[in-house]
Amino acid sequence: QQVYYYDRLESTNRTARELAGRGVAGGSLVVAEEQAGGRGRMGRSWFSPYGCGLWFSVILYPEVNPLHAPPLTMLAAVAAARALRRTAGVKAGIKWPNDLLVNDKKICGILTELSAEMERVNYLIMGMGLNVNIAAHQFPPEIRETATSVLRETGRRSSRVALLQDLLAELEYWYLRWQREGFAPVLDCWKELSVTLGRPVRVFTMKESWEGWAEDVDTDGSLLLRLPGGEYKKVVSGEVSL
Ligand code: BTN
Numbered sequence: 001q002q003v004y005y006y007d008r009l010e011s012t013n014r015t016a017r018e019l020a021g022r023g024v025a026g027g028s029l030v031v032a033e034e035q036a037g038g039r040g041r042m043g044r045s046w047f048s049p050y051g052c053g054l055w056f057s058v059i060l061y062p063e064v065n066p067l068h069a070p071p072l073t074m075l076a077a078v079a080a081a082r083a084l085r086r087t088a089g090v091k092a093g094i095k096w097p098n099d100l101l102v103n104d105k106k107i108c109g110i111l112t113e114l115s116a117e118m119e120r121v122n123y124l125i126m127g128m129g130l131n132v133n134i135a136a137h138q139f140p141p142e143i144r145e146t147a148t149s150v151l152r153e154t155g156r157r158s159s160r161v162a163l164l165q166d167l168l169a170e171l172e173y174w175y176l177r178w179q180r181e182g183f184a185p186v187l188d189c190w191k192e193l194s195v196t197l198g199r200p201v202r203v204f205t206m207k208e209s210w211e212g213w214a215e216d217v218d219t220d221g222s223l224l225l226r227l228p229g230g231e232y233k234k235v236v237s238g239e240v241s242l
Contacts, residue, residue, distance in 0.1 A: 001027040008050075010037040013113055013127040016057035020115070020123035024059060029168070031056040038129060041111055042206075042239065046129050047140060047147070054130040054164055058171065061123055066116035069124065070221040070237075071183045073098045073112040074190050076126050079170035080108050081193045084130075087166040088150045088158050093195035096214065096223050096240050100130075101195055104242065105148035107131050128167075133157045187217060196223070196240055205238040214240070 002024060009015050009032040016030040035055050038046035048055045062072060077098035084092040084100065084107065092100045092107060100108035108130045115122040131149035139147050150158045178186055191197060194217075201214045203225060210233055212225040223235040 001025045002029070004028065004030045006030075006032040008032060008034045008036060011035055011039050011127075012055055012057040013039060013111060013125050016059050016125045016127070017113065017115070017123075020059045020061075020125065026059060026061045027172075028059045029056060030059070031164070039111060039127075040109055040129075046109060046111075047143065048129060049134065049138060052131075052133040052138070052151075053149075054128065054132055054160055054167075056164070057125050057127040058168075059123060059125060060175070062121055064121055065119050066114060066121050068220065069112075069114055069116075069121060070097070071186060072124065072178070073110055073126070074217075074221050075174045075178060075183075075186045076110050076112070076128060076171065078186055078189045078193060079174050080110070080128060080130065080167055082170050082189075083163060083167035084108070084150070087163050088132075088154070090150055090153045092193075094190060094193045095242065096194065096196040096217065097221060097237070102148055102153050105146055107148050107150070107153070126171075130163070130167075132160050132163060183219065183221075187219070187221070191217065195242070199242060201225070202241045203235050203238045204241070205235070210235075 012030045012032050034050035035048035038048035040046040077094045081092045090102045095101050098110045111127040113125045133151045134149040136152050196214045202211045212227045215224045215226045225233040
């Protein structure tokens with residue numbers, strides 16, 4: 001395992017993909033002080049200013065059918081929420097499938113990218129962006145009301161190294177546990193940290209949207225939504241607004 005540390009990258013996920021293609025060891029880490037083109041889910045960009053966040057990607061070679069990979073992202077959300085709670089002292093909750101919120105504002109996002117062939121995963125890149133020491137006024141106006149940081153929530157600056165160490169230890173713990181016991185323990189912990197379940201929500205996909213009650217998550221990580229008529233809708237991927 002290696003740590004690839006950069007001052008500036010376009011995207012740690014992109015560099016991690018290149019390194020994975022060359023076969024670097026599983027568990028290797030790519031981290032940058034700043035990203036010039038940080039990427040988010042659904043084609044969005046990710047605000048990644050110099051020196052005040054954790055912008056990193058972990059390279060993994062999980063032995064899993066690609067169809068069963070989504071809960072691995074939920075595993076990353078569990079690790080990040082626990083590290084944020086313990087080391088940064090902020091009460092992070094998880095919004096389905098893997099956004100981390102504090103006081104309803106987003107503090108961390110996860111972008112998993114996967115290369116797969118036939119029934120197996122070649123590599124999986126777990127990219128995480130954590131807003132650590134970003135002051136409220138530093139956020140661009142478009143996200144100032146919906147994004148937050150550890151600094152904004154606690155009023156003090158935190159050690160990014162301490163937070164990253166704790167997060168990686170959590171990630172390793174849950175990853176090894178998944179290999180031994182499967183996803184059930186991960187999903188149980190995810191449910192405990194969820195701010196989505198047991199609430200009325202609106203779910204958007206690229207084409208459609210539904211309103212309903214967030215009842216549960218399935219063993220494959222999909223969201224079970226109870227619609228107003230009483231029938232259930234299983235949502236495999238999408239975005240929730242609370
Ligand atoms: C989201 O949209 O919520 C996911 C955001 C993921 C951002 C991280 S920052 C490190 C890694 N490299 C990227 O380009 N994106 C991810």
